[in-house]
Amino acid sequence: MIESSASPVLTKKDFVSDQQVKWCPGCGDYSILAALQTVLPKLGIPKEKFAIISGIGCSSRFPYYMDTYGFHTIHGRATAIATGTKLANPDLQVWVITGDGDGLSIGGNHMLHVLRRNVDLKIILFNNEIYGLTKGQFSPTSPMGLKTKTSPMGNVDRPLTPVSVALAAGAGFVARSVDNDVKHLTSVMEAAAKFKGSAFIEVLQNCVIFNDGAHNDFYGSLSRKDKVLYLENGKPLTYGANSEKGLVHKGFAIDCVDIDDANRGQVLTHDTSEETGTLAWTLSQFDYPERPVPVGIFRSVERPAFHELVDGQIADARKARGNGDLDRLLKAGVTWTVD
Amino acid sequence: MSDPNSQTILGPDGRKDAIELHSVTIRFAGDSGDGMQLTGTQFTDEAAFVGNDLATLPDYPSEIRAPAGTVAGVSAFQLHFSSQDIKTPGDDVDVLVAMNAAALKVNLRDLHDGGIVLVDNDGFGEKDLEKAGYAANPLEDGSLKKYRLIRADITELTVRAVEPAGVTAKNAGRCKNFFTLGMMYWLYGRSPDNTVEWIRKKFGKKPDIAQANEAAVIAGYNYAETAELFETTYVVPKAPLTKGTYKRISGNEATALGFVAASVRAKKPLFQGSYPITPATDILNELAALKHFGVRTFQAEDEIAGACSAIGAAFAGNLAITTTSGPGLCLKSEAMNLAVMAELPLVVVNVQRGGPSTGMPTKTEQSDLLQALFGRNGDSPMPVIAAKTPSDCFWAAMEACKVAVEYMTPVVLLTDGYIANGAEPFRIPEIEDLPTIEVVHADDPSTFKPYLRNAKGARPWAVPGTPGLEHRIGGLEKSSPSGAVSHDPENHQKMTLERQEKVASIQTHVGPTRIDGCHEGDLLVISWGGTYGAVSTAVDRLLAEGKKVGHVHLRWINPLPNDLEQVMDRFKQVLVPELNVGQLKLYLTGKFGRKMHGLGKVMGKPFKINELVKHMNVLLETKA
Numbered sequence: 001m002i003e004s005s006a007s008p009v010l011t012k013k014d015f016v017s018d019q020q021v022k023w024c025p026g027c028g029d030y031s032i033l034a035a036l037q038t039v040l041p042k043l044g045i046p047k048e049k050f051a052i053i054s055g056i057g058c059s060s061r062f063p064y065y066m067d068t069y070g071f072h073t074i075h076g077r078a079t080a081i082a083t084g085t086k087l088a089n090p091d092l093q094v095w096v097i098t099g100d101g102d103g104l105s106i107g108g109n110h111m112l113h114v115l116r117r118n119v120d121l122k123i124i125l126f127n128n129e130i131y132g133l134t135k136g137q138f139s140p141t142s143p144m145g146l147k148t149k150t151s152p153m154g155n156v157d158r159p160l161t162p163v164s165v166a167l168a169a170g171a172g173f174v175a176r177s178v179d180n181d182v183k184h185l186t187s188v189m190e191a192a193a194k195f196k197g198s199a200f201i202e203v204l205q206n207c208v209i210f211n212d213g214a215h216n217d218f219y220g221s222l223s224r225k226d227k228v229l230y231l232e233n234g235k236p237l238t239y240g241a242n243s244e245k246g247l248v249h250k251g252f253a254i255d256c257v258d259i260d261d262a263n264r265g266q267v268l269t270h271d272t273s274e275e276t277g278t279l280a281w282t283l284s285q286f287d288y289p290e291r292p293v294p295v296g297i298f299r300s301v302e303r304p305a306f307h308e309l310v311d312g313q314i315a316d317a318r319k320a321r322g323n324g325d326l327d328r329l330l331k332a333g334v335t336w337t338v339d
Numbered sequence: 340m341s342d343p344n345s346q347t348i349l350g351p352d353g354r355k356d357a358i359e360l361h362s363v364t365i366r367f368a369g370d371s372g373d374g375m376q377l378t379g380t381q382f383t384d385e386a387a388f389v390g391n392d393l394a395t396l397p398d399y400p401s402e403i404r405a406p407a408g409t410v411a412g413v414s415a416f417q418l419h420f421s422s423q424d425i426k427t428p429g430d431d432v433d434v435l436v437a438m439n440a441a442a443l444k445v446n447l448r449d450l451h452d453g454g455i456v457l458v459d460n461d462g463f464g465e466k467d468l469e470k471a472g473y474a475a476n477p478l479e480d481g482s483l484k485k486y487r488l489i490r491a492d493i494t495e496l497t498v499r500a501v502e503p504a505g506v507t508a509k510n511a512g513r514c515k516n517f518f519t520l521g522m523m524y525w526l527y528g529r530s531p532d533n534t535v536e537w538i539r540k541k542f543g544k545k546p547d548i549a550q551a552n553e554a555a556v557i558a559g560y561n562y563a564e565t566a567e568l569f570e571t572t573y574v575v576p577k578a579p580l581t582k583g584t585y586k587r588i589s590g591n592e593a594t595a596l597g598f599v600a601a602s603v604r605a606k607k608p609l610f611q612g613s614y615p616i617t618p619a620t621d622i623l624n625e626l627a628a629l630k631h632f633g634v635r636t637f638q639a640e641d642e643i644a645g646a647c648s649a650i651g652a653a654f655a656g657n658l659a660i661t662t663t664s665g666p667g668l669c670l671k672s673e674a675m676n677l678a679v680m681a682e683l684p685l686v687v688v689n690v691q692r693g694g695p696s697t698g699m700p701t702k703t704e705q706s707d708l709l710q711a712l713f714g715r716n717g718d719s720p721m722p723v724i725a726a727k728t729p730s731d732c733f734w735a736a737m738e739a740c741k742v743a744v745e746y747m748t749p750v751v752l753l754t755d756g757y758i759a760n761g762a763e764p765f766r767i768p769e770i771e772d773l774p775t776i777e778v779v780h781a782d783d784p785s786t787f788k789p790y791l792r793n794a795k796g797a798r799p800w801a802v803p804g805t806p807g808l809e810h811r812i813g814g815l816e817k818s819s820p821s822g823a824v825s826h827d828p829e830n831h832q833k834m835t836l837e838r839q840e841k842v843a844s845i846q847t848h849v850g851p852t853r854i855d856g857c858h859e860g861d862l863l864v865i866s867w868g869g870t871y872g873a874v875s876t877a878v879d880r881l882l883a884e885g886k887k888v889g890h891v892h893l894r895w896i897n898p899l900p901n902d903l904e905q906v907m908d909r910f911k912q913v914l915v916p917e918l919n920v921g922q923l924k925l926y927l928t929g930k931f932g933r934k935m936h937g938l939g940k941v942m943g944k945p946f947k948i949n950e951l952v953k954h955m956n957v958l959l960e961t962k963a
C-alpha cells in the first residue's frame with residue numbers, strides 16, 4: 001500500500017524532533033527511541049506518512065520526540081485511536097507506543113481486539129514491569145512478590161506474559177527484544193515495519209528509578225549468551241556461549257538439553273510460520289531461571305489486514321450498487337408527493 | 340371521536356354515512372409475535388398516500404424473549420394521522436386494537452372514554468387471561484362499559500379465510516394481523532390495494548404466504564363491512580402539507596441520513612465508531628448498509644474504542660462520528676475530552692433513554708443534558724445541539740457536522756428514544772438546498788502552527804500524509820500557538836479561555852432566539868429536544884384561547900442564543916418543561932440567575948399535550 005516516492009533520502013536526524021527528551025538519565029526508553037529513529041529512515045517511506053500514536057506513561061511520551069505526525073492520547077486507548085487512523089488512511093504506517101500498564105492493564109481490552117482483527121499497526125510495548133509515570137506501582141507484568149509502593153508486602157497478582165497474550169489474541173507478528181541490544185532491536189523493528197498486519201513487539205525495558213534491574217538476569221552481553229535464546233527463523237533452537245544447549249521435543253512439551261551426539265539430530269529448528277502456533281506458544285511460556293528467555297520473532301504469518309477487508313467490502317458494495325448517490329438515497333423507499 | 344367539532348358526510352362509493360374527523364390516534368397492540376409493527380407501518384403508509392399528516396411511535400417490549408401472551412411481551416404501534424399539521428403521535432388513543440388479553444391490560448389506560456376497543460376473542464381464552472393476570476374476563480365482566488367494545492373471532496376467521504392458500508395451521512393464524520388491518524382499512528375508508536401490492540412484492544418468493552396474507556387483508560375488509568360491527572365509518576381528509584416529495588422517516592434513520600448528507604457536502608469520507616446499545620443501534624445498522632457511499636462503520640469492542648477510533652479517524656481527516664446512549668456516553672467522556680483538548684472535529688450522538696445506569700433502555704427521557712454539557716473533567720466546553728422531531732434529526736446531524744469541522748471541536752447531538760423510534764413525514768430536500776460544509780486542510784509548511792487559530796477560533800486541521808506539517812497533538816496542555824507541551828500557568832489560562840471563547844463564538848452560527856406565539860406576555864415556555872411537538876401544540880392551544888404565551892424551543896443548548904435573557908425578561912413567568920427533574924432549568928438559572936418554573940416528567944414517556952396545557956393554565960391563573 002505504501003509507496004516509496006522519489007523523496008530525498010532520509011536520515012536519523014530527520015526523525016528527531018525539536019523537543020528535549022525528558023526521560024530519567026539511564027532509562028531504557030532512550031535506546032528504543034534511537035532504534036526507531038534508525039529504522040524509519042531506512043524503510044523508503046516518506047516521513048509524512050508515519051503516524052506515531054501513544055497512550056499515557058513514561059514510554060508514551062515517545063511521539064513528542066519523533067519528528068513525524070504524532071498523537072499522545074489517553075491511557076490505554078492508543079490502539080483504538082490508531083485503528084481509526086489506519087482505517088481512515090491506510091496509506092499511513094501507524095506505530096503504537098504503549099507500556100505494560102497502558103497496553104495490558106487499562107488498555108488490555110483494546111489490545112486483544114486490534115490483534116484479533118489484524119489491524120495493520122506496529123505496536124511496541126515497553127515492558128518495565130512497573131508503572132513508571134505514576135512513580136512505581138506494580139503492573140500486570142510485575143513478578144509475584146515484587147515490593148512496590150502499592151504492594152509493600154509483595155505483589156500477589158500473577159503476571160501476564162505479553163508475548164503469550166499477543167499470540168493468544170491471534171497476532172500475526174509477535175516478537176520480543178531488549179532495550180540494550182540495539183542491533184537486535186532494530187532488526188526486529190525492521191521486520192515488524194515490513195510485516196503486513198498487526199505486529200506486536202515486546203521490548204524488555206529497564207526503569208532505572210522504580211524497577212531497576214528487572215531484566216538483569218540476562219541483561220549484560222555475557223549473561224545473555226547463557227540465558228537468552230535467540231530465535232532465528234530456520235535456525236536450530238540452541239543457546240549457550242558455544243551453542244552447547246538446545247531444545248528438543250519431550251512428549252507434548254519442549255525440553256532444554258545439553259547437546260550431545262545422541263540428541264544433536266533432535267534439536268528443533270525455529271519456524272516463525274509453524275502452522276499450529278504451538279511452537280510459538282510453547283516458547284512464549286519460557287521464563288528464566290527454569291528456561292532461557294527467548295527473544296526475536298516468535299511468529300510471523302500474514303493474512304488479510306483489517307483495512308483491506310473493510311475497504312474490500314466498500315469496493316464490493318460499489319461494484320454491486322454503484323457509487324453512492326445522495327439524491328437517490330434521499331428519495332429511496334416509499335415516497336409520496338404533495339402538490 | 341376526540342374531535343368535538345365533527346361533521347357527518349356521505350361516504351364514498353355509496354357506502355354508509357361516514358363521519359369526517361380532523362385526526363385519529365390508533366394503537367395496534369398484541370404479542371411481540373403478532374406483527375403489530377408491520378400492521379402499524381402498513382396503515383401509516385396508507386395514511387401517507389392519502390395525504391394525511393402523521394406521527395408514529397412504536398412501543399417495543401423491553402425483553403426480547405418475554406413469554407408469549409404475557410404483559411412483558413406486549414408490542415404496540417401508535418399512529419396519529421390527521422387532516423391538519425400535527426407534531427406528536429397523539430396523547431390519548433381513539434382506537435385500541437388488542438390482539439390478546441395482555442395487550443388490552445397494558446394499553447387500556449391510554450384509551451379515552453368512549454374510544455373504540457377492537458379485540459380478538461381468540462386472544463382471551465382462559466390461558467390468555469391467566470397470563471395477562473386477569474381474574475375475570477374483561478370482555479364479559481362489564482369493566483369495558485366506558486368504551487365501545489367491538490369483538491370478533493379474528494384468529495378463527497383468519498384461519499378460515501386463508502384456507503385456500505394451503506399454508507400450515509400455524510402460518511394461517513399468523514395472518515391475523517392482516518385481517519385486522521383489513522378491518523381498520525374499512526373503518527377509515529381506506530383501500531387495501533396498496534397493501535395487497537406490497538404483500539405480493541414482499542412475499543413474492545413464498546407464493547403461499549403471499550396468497551394467505553392477501554386473503555386475510557381482503558377478508559378482514561369485507562368482514563368489517565358485512566358483519567356491521569361498526570356503527571359508521573370515518574374519513575380523515577388530506578392535510579395541507581407543504582408541497583414536495585415526502586417519505587416516512589424515523590429519527591434514527593434521519594440521523595444516519597443526515598450524516599451521509601454531511602459527508603457528501605463536506606466531501607469527506609464518513610467514519611463511524613460505535614458499540615451497539617438501545618436505542619442508538621439503528622444508526623449503526625443504517626450506516627453499515629451504506630458502504631457504497633464510502634462509509635466506514637467500525638463496530639468497536641466498547642464505547643471507549645468507538646469514540647477513540649472516531650478520534651483517530653478525525654486525526655486522519657475523516658468526518659468522524661460515534662453514536663450511543665446514556666451508559667455509553669459515560670464511557671466516552673474521557674475520549675470526548677481528548678477531542679476537546681486536541682481540538683479535533685467529532686460528533687457524538689446520544690440517543691437518550693431512561694437512566695441512571697441501565698435504567699429503562701427502551702423508554703425515553705431527556706436526562707443526559709447536564710452530562711452532555713458538563714460530564715467531563717476540567718473546564719471542557721462542548722457545543723450541544725438537540726434534535727426536535729424525527730425528521731429534524733436529519734438537519735441536526737448535518738448541522739452538528741458543520742459546526743464540528745468548521746470550528747474544530749467535538750459536538751454532542753442529543754436525540755431521544757421517542758424521536759429516534761418515532762416517525763413522521765420527511766419532506767425530501769434537493770441536494771442544493773442542503774447546507775454547505777466548508778472543510779479546509781492546512782498544507783503550507785511556511786505558515787503552519789498547530790494551534791494558530793483562524794477568525795472562528797479554530798486551529799488548523801493538518802492531516803497525516805501532508806508533507807512538511809509533521810506535528811504532535813495530545814491530551815496534555817499545549818502552548819499557543821506552537822503546540823508544544825506546556826505547563827505554564829499563563830498559557831493554561833489563555834488556552835482554557837480560548838477553548839471557551841471558540842465554543843461561545845458558535846453563537847454567530849446559532850443566531851438570535853426564535854420565538855413562536857407572543858413575543859412578550861404572561862408566560863414564556865422554553866423547551867428543548869424531543870418535547871417540541873407536545874410543547875408547541877400545547878402553546879398553540881393556549882394561543883387559540885387568547886392567552887399571552889410565547890414558546891422558545893432551543894436547538895443549540897451550548898451556546899445559547901445571545902438574546903435569550905432579554906427574551907425571558909419580556910415575560911412575567913418562564914416555564915421549562917422537560918423529561919427529567921429540571922436539568923435545563925438548572926442550567927438556565929445558573930446562567931441567568933433568574934427565577935423560572937420547571938415541569939418534569941420521568942415516566943419513560945413523552946409529555947401529553949393535555950397535561951402541558953393544564954399545567955400552563957395553572958401558572959397563568961396564579962400569575963405569580
Ligand SMILES: Cc1ncc(C[n+]2csc(CCOP(=O)(O)OP(=O)(O)O)c2C)c(N)n1
Nearest residue numbers: 056057058059075099100101102131132133
Ligand atoms: C484514566 C487514567 N488513569 C490513570 C492514569 C494515571 N497513569 C498514568 S500512566 C500510568 C501507568 C503507566 O504505566 P505503563 O503503561 O507501564 O507506562 P510506563 O510509565 O511504565 O512507561 C497510570 C496509572 C491516567 N493518566 N489516566
Ligand code: SF4
Nearest residue numbers: 024027058132207208
Ligand atoms: S521513571 Fe522509569 S520508565 Fe519512567 S523515565 Fe524514569 S526510568 Fe524511565
Ligand SMILES: [Mg+2]
Nearest residue numbers: 099100130132
Ligand atoms: Mg511500565
